[in-house]
Amino acid sequence: MKNVLAMILAGGRVDELDVLTFLRPKSVLPFGALYRIIDFPMSNLMNSGIERVGILSQYRPFFLMNHVAHGQPWDMVGRNRFAVILPPFKGREASDWYKGTADAVYQNTDFIRMYNPDLVLILSGDHIYRMDYQDVINFHIEKKADLTIAFTSVPGEGADRFGQGLIEDEDRRGGRVVRYVEKPRKALFNWASLTIYVFNPAVLMDALNENAREESHEFGRNIIPSLVDRARVYGYKHPGYWGYTRTLEEYWRTSMDLLGSRPRIDLKAWQVRTNLAHGEIRDRQPAILGPSAVIENSLIYLGCEVRGKVFRSLLFPGVHVEEGAVVEDSILFFDAVAGREARIARTIADIGVRIGAQARVGGKGGELSVIGMESTVPDGVTIEPGVTVYPNVEASRFARSEYKSGEIIK
Amino acid sequence: MRKVVALLLAGGVGSRLNVLVQYRAKPAVPFGGIYRIIDFTLSNIANSGLTRVAVLTQYKPLSLMDHIGDGSAWDLAGRTRGISILPPKTGEKDWDWYKGTADAVRQNLGFISSDQYSDVLVLSGDHVYSMDYWPLIDFHRGQKAHVTIGMIPVPPEETRHFGTATLDGRKRIVDWQEKAVKARSNLASMGIYVFDRQYLVKTLGKTRDEDFGKQIIPRALKEARVYGYPFEGYWRDVGTIQAYWDANMDLLKADSGLLPEASNIRTNHEAEGLPYDRPPARVSASARAVNSAVSSGCIISGAIENSILSPGVQVEKGASVRDSIIMHDTVIEEGAHIERSIIDKEVLVGKNAAVGHGNAKRANSRFPDHLYSGLTLIGKQAFVPPNTRIGTNCIVYPSVGEKDFSSLKLGDGGTLEK
Numbered sequence: 001m002k003n004v005l006a007m008i009l010a011g012g013r014v015d016e017l018d019v020l021t022f023l024r025p026k027s028v029l030p031f032g033a034l035y036r037i038i039d040f041p042m043s044n045l046m047n048s049g050i051e052r053v054g055i056l057s058q059y060r061p062f063f064l065m066n067h068v069a070h071g072q073p074w075d076m077v078g079r080n081r082f083a084v085i086l087p088p089f090k091g092r093e094a095s096d097w098y099k100g101t102a103d104a105v106y107q108n109t110d111f112i113r114m115y116n117p118d119l120v121l122i123l124s125g126d127h128i129y130r131m132d133y134q135d136v137i138n139f140h141i142e143k144k145a146d147l148t149i150a151f152t153s154v155p156g157e158g159a160d161r162f163g164q165g166l167i168e169d170e171d172r173r174g175g176r177v178v179r180y181v182e183k184p185r186k187a188l189f190n191w192a193s194l195t196i197y198v199f200n201p202a203v204l205m206d207a208l209n210e211n212a213r214e215e216s217h218e219f220g221r222n223i224i225p226s227l228v229d230r231a232r233v234y235g236y237k238h239p240g241y242w243g244y245t246r247t248l249e250e251y252w253r254t255s256m257d258l259l260g261s262r263p264r265i266d267l268k269a270w271q272v273r274t275n276l277a278h279g280e281i282r283d284r285q286p287a288i289l290g291p292s293a294v295i296e297n298s299l300i301y302l303g304c305e306v307r308g309k310v311f312r313s314l315l316f317p318g319v320h321v322e323e324g325a326v327v328e329d330s331i332l333f334f335d336a337v338a339g340r341e342a343r344i345a346r347t348i349a350d351i352g353v354r355i356g357a358q359a360r361v362g363g364k365g366g367e368l369s370v371i372g373m374e375s376t377v378p379d380g381v382t383i384e385p386g387v388t389v390y391p392n393v394e395a396s397r398f399a400r401s402e403y404k405s406g407e408i409i410k
Numbered sequence: 411m412r413k414v415v416a417l418l419l420a421g422g423v424g425s426r427l428n429v430l431v432q433y434r435a436k437p438a439v440p441f442g443g444i445y446r447i448i449d450f451t452l453s454n455i456a457n458s459g460l461t462r463v464a465v466l467t468q469y470k471p472l473s474l475m476d477h478i479g480d481g482s483a484w485d486l487a488g489r490t491r492g493i494s495i496l497p498p499k500t501g502e503k504d505w506d507w508y509k510g511t512a513d514a515v516r517q518n519l520g521f522i523s524s525d526q527y528s529d530v531l532v533l534s535g536d537h538v539y540s541m542d543y544w545p546l547i548d549f550h551r552g553q554k555a556h557v558t559i560g561m562i563p564v565p566p567e568e569t570r571h572f573g574t575a576t577l578d579g580r581k582r583i584v585d586w587q588e589k590a591v592k593a594r595s596n597l598a599s600m601g602i603y604v605f606d607r608q609y610l611v612k613t614l615g616k617t618r619d620e621d622f623g624k625q626i627i628p629r630a631l632k633e634a635r636v637y638g639y640p641f642e643g644y645w646r647d648v649g650t651i652q653a654y655w656d657a658n659m660d661l662l663k664a665d666s667g668l669l670p671e672a673s674n675i676r677t678n679h680e681a682e683g684l685p686y687d688r689p690p691a692r693v694s695a696s697a698r699a700v701n702s703a704v705s706s707g708c709i710i711s712g713a714i715e716n717s718i719l720s721p722g723v724q725v726e727k728g729a730s731v732r733d734s735i736i737m738h739d740t741v742i743e744e745g746a747h748i749e750r751s752i753i754d755k756e757v758l759v760g761k762n763a764a765v766g767h768g769n770a771k772r773a774n775s776r777f778p779d780h781l782y783s784g785l786t787l788i789g790k791q792a793f794v795p796p797n798t799r800i801g802t803n804c805i806v807y808p809s810v811g812e813k814d815f816s817s818l819k820l821g822d823g824g825t826l827e828k
Binding site for chain 1: 693718
């Protein structure tokens with residue numbers, strides 16, 4: 001088996017996710033009533049037998065370090081196994097903050113040289129999917145490629161947010177990439193990049209060195225287009241599920257793929273692991289469903305207490321839904337509380353949010369409502385769909401009893 | 411600071427728990443969905459800040475040893491902290507099996523011989539409770555006692571299961587009875603002892619006493635300063651099927667006093683050795699789930715009521731589970747009905763089977779003192795064929811398969827063995 005070194009681009013926060021990434025990097029955004037988004041690539045790596053991982057992070061890396069815990073949850077602690085966080089460091093001459101995805105890897109070329117891998121696998125830490133990376137790697141080897149990129153069918157809307165490729169039909173798995181355009185204004189080709197790259201190290205190093213002299217340092221915008229014409233760049237068509245989480249609406253929709261009688265995301269079949277020793281997960285008691293609880297088509301984890309009604313929702317560890325409260329089509333992160341007779345619909349409530357008694361948040365139609373970490377919505381307040389509440393907003397900051405769609409409460 | 415070393419006696423057979431202890435020691439019996447009975451004592455030790463612990467095992471220790479691991483789930487692993495598992499070892503003679511609780515400690519005297527310990531806390535892994543041991547230890551030291559026994563009031567009709575004591579104004583034990591039917595006091599021993607280390611070492615050295623409750627304590631009452639420390643709080647001896655069922659159901663009562671998470675009771679989720687973490691419980695659109703405890707990995711599409719579900723339990727569409735305890739990865743198939751049953755791990759209850767319904771007055775004919783209150787027990791990895799009727803006070807042994815059922819009916823009080 002090839003000696004593969006994986007590097008996960010887990011750095012940034014994402015503007016479209018708004019208050020959910022104010023205080024944390026995207027890769028540790030909670031997902032699926034238990035997990036963090038980075039658990040998906042980490043579990044995929046574990047299940048693909050790739051146990052040497054560098055994680056590139058620059059925004060509030062503490063949360064990521066705490067969660068990744070040297071890779072122990074994914075069995076990556078050992079003499080030849082590791083998962084290390086690679087934060088940006090101050091260069092000899094200046095403060096060399098990561099200036100783009102390619103720059104992040106470029107600044108860690110000594111890390112790659114140290115382990116002298118046969119192949120470098122570069123992943124982004126913000127998608128929900130299951131993939132055996134060995135399939136892509138075998139394809140890469142078979143095709144004698146310099147670079148192999150995984151693709152999925154271009155989604156109907158928002159094509160301008162993806163790198164798009166024109167792939168020759170060599171076999172059902174994919175073929176040579178003949179054209180590649182990063183984020184074109186409209187859909188040009190049928191295949192969207194998943195930001196999963198298998199590189200021959202020499203090709204990667206040369207491309208990074210060359211790119212270092214330029215202004216922009218992104219794999220999608222700079223490295224790939226420059227390689228398509230002069231190297232063997234292949235496209236691998238990922239046949240399975242792919243969940244985007246880059247906007248609130250996408251995040252919510254991907255989350256809802258966990259529900260239904262045959263969920264598109266099958267967590268058990270995917271063999272996903274997380275950090276069970278994480279302070280927000282460990283030492284919880286079984287979920288308690290009270291005598292008047294109604295719960296349908298939902299996920300709940302240990303430590304939840306449900307005395308009200310829950311429909312089509314995800315409840316992370318420690319969520320309490322009090323008597324008479326109704327929670328619909330919503331995602332409540334760790335330790336969020338829905339007070340007595342509160343009504344919550346199409347809402348994402350971050351860690352530790354308290355929604356007061358008889359408050360109304362969101363609604364069945366309209367945009368999602370988002371409530372930032374540790375904020376409190378006072379008793380009886382009405383928040384229409386599409387309202388954003390910032391993190392750490394205290395009850396006393398709510399001057400009115402009603403907030404209209406589009407308002408932002410800071 | 412003078413240190414305390416804790417000895418946890420986890421060798422108990424717990425035979426009244428019947429098939430639940432066929433493959434595991436009593437302290438390893440699952441409890442409250444995600445716990446094992448020993449988690450309560452281990453967590454109490456950790457929460458009391460004690461850092462040196464020995465677990466003395468004997469009877470069917472494998473699942474217990476897996477569960478304890480290196481103790482890190484209770485933060486008992488580290489350079490100055492640790493948990494040691496002490497199984498019986500063959501000594502000078504070929505066969506030095508522990509002959510009793512005190513004998514078990516005698517055979518591991520080395521563990522408590524260090525002068526750095528002033529006191530030895532002897533605990534059992536058989537009880538469900540939450541307790542800070544320091545007030546007990548401080549009391550013991552304040553009284554300059556040789557032995558202090560943790561005590562709790564029990565209903566008068568229960569005294570026959572316990573040692574009971576009468577205390578004087580300074581809480582010194584002035585009267586002691588062992589398992590008396592009509593005891594003079596209802597203050598019962600919790601099986602928790604603090605010993606002055608030197609007194610314990612000396613007594614174990616000079617006598618051949620094998621058991622704490624039967625010999626060491628009565629001897630100490632005659633020759634030493636023995637005190638009782640009354641404890642107030644939730645404490646249950648879950649040594650019988652009925653007591654075990656009752657204590658599990660306390661998890662569903664808001665005012666029972668059993669609050670594992672609030673009491674910081676921990677377990678070791680990773681001991682299951684699964685290649686993945688159990689996902690959140692999924693409750694389907696067709697489910698009806700009330701007054702129940704649900705664990706990770708459960709998939710509920712049927713009805714559950716007044717029940718405790720361990721991780722990975724599946725209740726299919728049209729099935730119902732009432733007043734029952736269902737352990738890890740058991741599957742209740744479509745249309746099956748379960749009531750007042752305790753179903754061990756990895757059992758398959760086939761379609762349209764009915765378990766636990768019947769006339770509770772007919773006790774189990776083979777074990778009338780184990781099952782008499784209208785509960786049915788199904789052993790680990792048993793298979794209950796579709797359409798089978800199993801009554802109440804019944805026992806189905808572990809690994810019973812389809813061919814072991816000669817008919818599709820097991821009447822009240824019946825027992826089915828492999």
